[in-house]
Amino acid sequence: MDSSGDVRVVCLGEAMVVLRPEGGHPLAEATTLRRSVGGAEANVAGALAALGVGAAWVSRLGQDPFGDVVADDLAGRGVDVEVDRDPERPTGLYVKEPAPGGSRMHYYRAGSAAAAMDADLLDRPEVAAALASAQVVHTSGITAGILEEGSRLVTRLLALRDALGFRLSVDLNWRPALWAGRSIAPLLDLLRAADIVLLGADEARAALGADTPQGLRELLGERPRLVIKADSHAAGEHDPDGSATEVPALRVDVVEPVGAGDGFAAGYLAALVDGTGPVGRLRQGHLVAASVLAATGDHADPPTADVRARLLACSEEDWAATRVSAAGIDSPALPTSAKVSR
Template sequence: MADVVSRAVCLGEAMIMLAGDTGGPLEDVETFRRSVGGAECNVAGGLAALGVSTSWISRLGDDGFGRHVLRDLQERGVDVGGVEADPDRPTGLYVKHTTGGRSRMHYYRSGSAASAMSPAFLDRPAVRERLAGADLVHTTGITAAISGTCAEMLERLAGDARDFIFSVDLNWRPALWRDKDPEPLRRVLRAADVVLIGADEAEVFAGTSDPAELRELLGPRCTLVMKNDAHTALVLEPDGRRTEVPALTVEVVEPVGAGDAFAAGFLAGTLQGLPMEQRLRQGHLGAAAVLAVPEDHAAPLDPAVRQKLLDCSDEEWAVVKVGPSGVTLP
């Protein structure tokens, strides 16, 4: 693996996640497990676990939940010096309720501290410093959706002259865009250097999951990374080169957070200068690890195991299995 010193910045919300300890109706759940979630902070933790020097910048409520988010990310090796505390608005949270093997999310983010981010947030000295030193900046369509001022902030970031790789994960959430014009998000996507998108959400957002048609919609600039659920992931580069890698066989415990782990693996591989096939494999490995646990993020694979799987043959890759007990090696 390339020994490259690089810096990443993830910009977007973090939330407290409360998961019910029983599978009964939500109104009967008395005990919840607390953890930290949110697309961009999940990616930040994943990048840090893969050895990338990573900052997460956002706004949190000046409350116990916000302080827990900071402590959690710091313990995972993420720099949080660019986070602003809001004395008036709360840290957002969501409740994960699982019944019949399916999870439903109940979000409480309206009026959150993160939703008050605006273009002026980028002018804060601590934020400017981290963006100026970044090799890669990552965000998602969720942050563009949580408020009009957040969308304006991302448009400004996308339009500024920059020396970093600008990465955007679509993370299309129709409920967040209800009665809103998604054109600002389209402009941000067209300005990105890397666009990550799921085949299912592409159908809803763009009316197609064909990579060539998406390329026409997004323009020629980006490296397009398309994830097709449990089947495959492919990259379509600006010069037309296409790389595709099948997903691993996974005993799924909980699907939430797998896309963020895939993004972290792929983007870390990009910064580490890995060949495109290995970037996709590293994304699949991160996603598989999260699929096999109930939380939104998982402990990283042993580096030696990860390297063996990045280097293995296609035939060996095809028989790898991942579950709660770990990885079955070829």
């Protein structure tokens, strides 16, 4: 797919095939595994496309059937897929094991094609064209964590940001296993260089030892806008000039939490490139995250444009009274009293 001239957000990072037991059976007892596609930046790219924002996903995949599955899935969802295919390294995968309180993940990504991303990936003509048209480039701490030693991907990305003028968005996406026995200095460098940092207060506390705007500002410096998600309670946007906006989270009947942070990032960034103000940005982040929380997969269809418009503009009282479930959205801000499809 080549629509780089329409790209407004570029997502840079891995994607994997996801396998989960059919019907929620324990993994050891399952006879059928359902296949899908996951990965932080791929989830964001797919959600952006579903929100009507031109999105490109840039990465490396194995020259294998799983690589075909990933590329076809994202392209079928409207994402501009720009990847190198590696004939020797495999496409990563992970298996979801149902467990009380949420799924347990088993990752098979060591030595994957995505781990070998390097500076040359960003200089491919199609990727360069997408970067030149993008308003935002989004990546995550997972990307920093999987890159092999000596990779110059991040160095080249920062140089291109300075040359082209796009904003760099980084989601912390803290994964302790990726940093076990290693310095997190590369992660800190990436966060400090970002224009927008998205992170949950709990993961920030675990990874960085700080979870307040002041503490994070002292650690990460004055450059990034901080978007801090306080568990399931609220999300706040904190700019370097000291201005701040907080929006409470929606009430959600949670089915599974995996992928909700990526949904929030996509909703927030879509509103950002559309020129929406801080309340609308945070509300749309919550809306897309809620849709993922109320579904079984790593991503879900976002609310329709009409529903989003009504909820982004509704009163604080109507926002507080809104509830999202697998059946849909129930809100006094919507045109009927019945639940409407997401």
